[in-house]
Amino acid sequence: MDFILQPWPWYVSGVLIAMIMFVMLFFGKSFGFSNNLRTLCTICGADKYAPFFQFDWKTQSWNLFFLIGAAVGGFIATNYLSLPDYTVAISEQTVAELAALGFETDGYVPESQFSLDALMSVKNWLILGIGGFMVGFGARYAGGCTSGHAISGISDLQPASLLAVVGFFIGGLLMTHVLFPLIY
Amino acid sequence: MKNIKFLLAGVLFGIIMFKSEAASWYRIQEMFRFQSIHMFGIIGLAVGIGVPMVALIKKFKTKDFSGAPIVFHPKAWSIPRYLIGGTIFGLGWALSGACPGPIVVNFGAGFVGYLVVLAFALLGTFTYGVLRDKLPH
Numbered sequence: 137m138d139f140i141l142q143p144w145p146w147y148v149s150g151v152l153i154a155m156i157m158f159v160m161l162f163f164g165k166s167f168g169f170s171n172n173l174r175t176l177c178t179i180c181g182a183d184k185y186a187p188f189f190q191f192d193w194k195t196q197s198w199n200l201f202f203l204i205g206a207a208v209g210g211f212i213a214t215n216y217l218s219l220p221d222y223t224v225a226i227s228e229q230t231v232a233e234l235a236a237l238g239f240e241t242d243g244y245v246p247e248s249q250f251s252l253d254a255l256m257s258v259k260n261w262l263i264l265g266i267g268g269f270m271v272g273f274g275a276r277y278a279g280g281c282t283s284g285h286a287i288s289g290i291s292d293l294q295p296a297s298l299l300a301v302v303g304f305f306i307g308g309l310l311m312t313h314v315l316f317p318l319i320y
Numbered sequence: 321m322k323n324i325k326f327l328l329a330g331v332l333f334g335i336i337m338f339k340s341e342a343a344s345w346y347r348i349q350e351m352f353r354f355q356s357i358h359m360f361g362i363i364g365l366a367v368g369i370g371v372p373m374v375a376l377i378k379k380f381k382t383k384d385f386s387g388a389p390i391v392f393h394p395k396a397w398s399i400p401r402y403l404i405g406g407t408i409f410g411l412g413w414a415l416s417g418a419c420p421g422p423i424v425v426n427f428g429a430g431f432v433g434y435l436v437v438l439a440f441a442l443l444g445t446f447t448y449g450v451l452r453d454k455l456p457h
Binding site: 140143144146147148149150151152153154156157158159160161162163164165166169170172173174176177180182185186188189197198199201202203204205206207208209210211212213214217218224226227229230233234241244245246249250251252254255260261263264265266267268269270271272273274275276277278279280281282283285286287288289290291292293294295296297299300301302303304305306307308309310311312313315316319 | 322323324325326327328329330331332333334335336337338339340341342343344345346347348349350351352353355356357358359361362363364365366367368369370371373374377384385386388390392393394395396397398399401402403404405406407408409410411412413414415416417418419420421423424425426427428429430431432433434436437438439440441442443444445446447448449450452455
């Protein structure tokens, strides 16, 4: 059991993610998570505001079940499949650089940003809000996120997906190396 | 309930995302600083298996569980759409430390900040839908 409770090495995880993609293909669906964002907008009534949201959302209900499952999976993994109070073992260099920006480096995510208490800070609301907004806006603009482009699309050798992933890295590097020092 | 299998696949996905640490804000920062093989190994290996897998499915015209052929949908080529959209996504990915799947996984794991991220991701998608015709595609 101990190997399950320990963090999983990348060479196990990579195989398992490919397996999930195969399972979804076998179920007759393509693996792409962010389509759910559009579906949820439609359910909330966005179809009254833009044609982009005018579609029969029930055709996507399978993906919503996948989304609910993902949340349940997160709950199970942290409560039953992990050791208590574990810290993600990132490289020493990353620890040093994040510490220099004022971040703690224990736990799974920085509590200073994602705990309930963190929501008392206006700055944190801006960080979470702007970050989330760009993820939702960009994922739909680019027609997919990490699962749809970086995994499914590149596995199908789609040039569009390769370009999207190049964009993901342009944005990510800009945020990490240029904007983080200004924000934190 | 034909959707139960998708729920179970989602549970498995959530567990894999969490246990692989692909949903960890720290791992995303480490990735964008090129300081570990971890995230590159995960995505690279998944794609390394995915490419021959998809090629074999196409070559042998594999059917899904219902007997229908497995189809792939090619994406129409566009530079602005993928480059601009992808860059905006990347900015958000690094700032929030999670892409859409892990946002939900982290919320399930009890990090409530990700509920805020999810709500604003929906607002972002809504805004894209409204502005769609005015954006270069």
